[in-house]
Amino acid sequence: MNNWYMACNRASLIIGGKIPEVYRSRTFSGILGDIKALSPKKALSLINRKKGLGLQYAYLYLTCGIDNGRGDQTCAAEALTYLLKKKRNNIVRGNVLDVGCAVGVAAGVLGIEKIIGFDLFYDLLYTARIVDSFSGANHSYITADMTKTWPFERCFDTVLCGLVCHHLKEQPDLITFFSEANRVLKPGGSLVITLPSGTVSTLPQMSKLVEALETFGFLVDQNLSGMALSTDSSLSLFWMFVIIARKESDNAADVFIDPDFGFHVYRTPVSREEKGVHARETAARQRLVKHEAFTLMSIEELNEKIPEKVLIFENVCELMPVSKNPE
Numbered sequence: 591m592n593n594w595y596m597a598c599n600r601a602s603l604i605i606g607g608k609i610p611e612v613y614r615s616r617t618f619s620g621i622l623g624d625i626k627a628l629s630p631k632k633a634l635s636l637i638n639r640k641k642g643l644g645l646q647y648a649y650l651y652l653t654c655g656i657d658n659g660r661g662d663q664t665c666a667a668e669a670l671t672y673l674l675k676k677k678r679n680n681i682v683r684g685n686v687l688d689v690g691c692a693v694g695v696a697a698g699v700l701g702i703e704k705i706i707g708f709d710l711f712y713d714l715l716y717t718a719r720i721v722d723s724f725s726g727a728n729h730s731y732i733t734a735d736m737t738k739t740w741p742f743e744r745c746f747d748t749v750l751c752g753l754v755c756h757h758l759k760e761q762p763d764l765i766t767f768f769s770e771a772n773r774v775l776k777p778g779g780s781l782v783i784t785l786p787s788g789t790v791s792t793l794p795q796m797s798k799l800v801e802a803l804e805t806f807g808f809l810v811d812q813n814l815s816g817m818a819l820s821t822d823s824s825l826s827l828f829w830m831f832v833i834i835a836r837k838e839s840d841n842a843a844d845v846f847i848d849p850d851f852g853f854h855v856y857r858t859p860v861s862r863e864e865k866g867v868h869a870r871e872t873a874a875r876q877r878l879v880k881h882e883a884f885t886l887m888s889i890e891e892l893n894e895k896i897p898e899k900v901l902i903f904e905n906v907c908e909l910m911p912v913s914k915n916p917e
């Protein structure tokens with residue numbers, strides 16, 4: 591097991607011992623759901639008011655979200671690592687900013703030597719520092735809200751934003767995200783975004799995201815962006831979206847070209863009940879395997895294969911000729 595996963599295990603023992611009894615029964619999806627339903631300001635106020643709830647969140651992050659590489663959060667970072675190693679050596683380079691870094695997932699899984707990471711929640715960063723003390727890493731973390739001006743100058747070659755953008759529901763927050771990412775990147779710098787399955791439900795929505803990024807001074811690489819899928823077992827098929835863009839020019843926009851743009855309207859339409867069943871099944875399957883192999887279907891390929899389909903599990907499964915049996 592990689593050193594970072596072992597460091598997460600060791601940190602979970604420390605964090606686990608500090609959680610007040612009253613929050614120990616809170617689940618990962620429950621806390622995440624609360625946070626996603628609130629504005630950043632209210633989510634922060636909730637975590638600050640309920641002292642110790644943030645530690646439970648961090649603990650669950652280490653144990654469920656990461657789970658020795660089997661959780662959804664690390665799976666996304668593993669997929670990105672796999673694809674970057676395969677095709678795109680020079681995308682994540684130089685001075686790296688990790689937006690919404692949580693416990694330092696991108697740096698840990700991608701094996702980046704030094705990052706600057708920021709997150710809304712202090713407890714996650716406190717935990718990231720404990721993980722680093724075990725892994726020997728020397729990253730820098732700061733608490734900040736990505737929907738406000740970021741506390742950095744233009745000094746980054748890469749901005750990573752793994753599984754975070756879909757937290758932004760209001761258009762002004764998305765505008766801040768795109769504008770700030772542009773502002774802190776040096777000319778030609780890379781913006782790498784991953785989005786979980788379910789946050790984009792059709793290909794036209796994906797194209798709108800590409801257009802939006804272009805409005806804000808980025809050029810999206812259409813061959814390197816698209817849907818990343820696990821290829822080792824359809825029993826626990828994992829997929830997400832990857833966007834790789836380059837800063838082409840300074841941002842000149844302050845509005846969206848499409849007034850309906852937004853992840854809250856892009857979500858795959860499933861009922862609450864279906865979502866619950868699917869989440870439980872996926873979580874159970876997810877924990878069976880640590881995915882080792884992924885592939886990317888570029889936006890172009892997806893447009894050829896499933897231009898009109900809603901991107902739900904069954905439709906995505908059809909795309910992949912993978913084993914139907916457990917390994």
Ligand SMILES: C[S@@+](CC[C@H](N)C(=O)[O-])C[C@H]1O[C@@H](n2cnc3c(N)ncnc32)[C@H](O)[C@@H]1O
Nearest residue numbers: 630663690692695709710735736752753754757
């Ligand atoms: C699903 S986690 C992804 C964490 C990590 N980037 C990864 O790849 O696993 C989303 C992260 O975004 C952070 N986040 C959500 N809203 C934020 C905001 N307004 N400002 C900064 N961080 C935020 C959350 O605290 C959480 O750590």
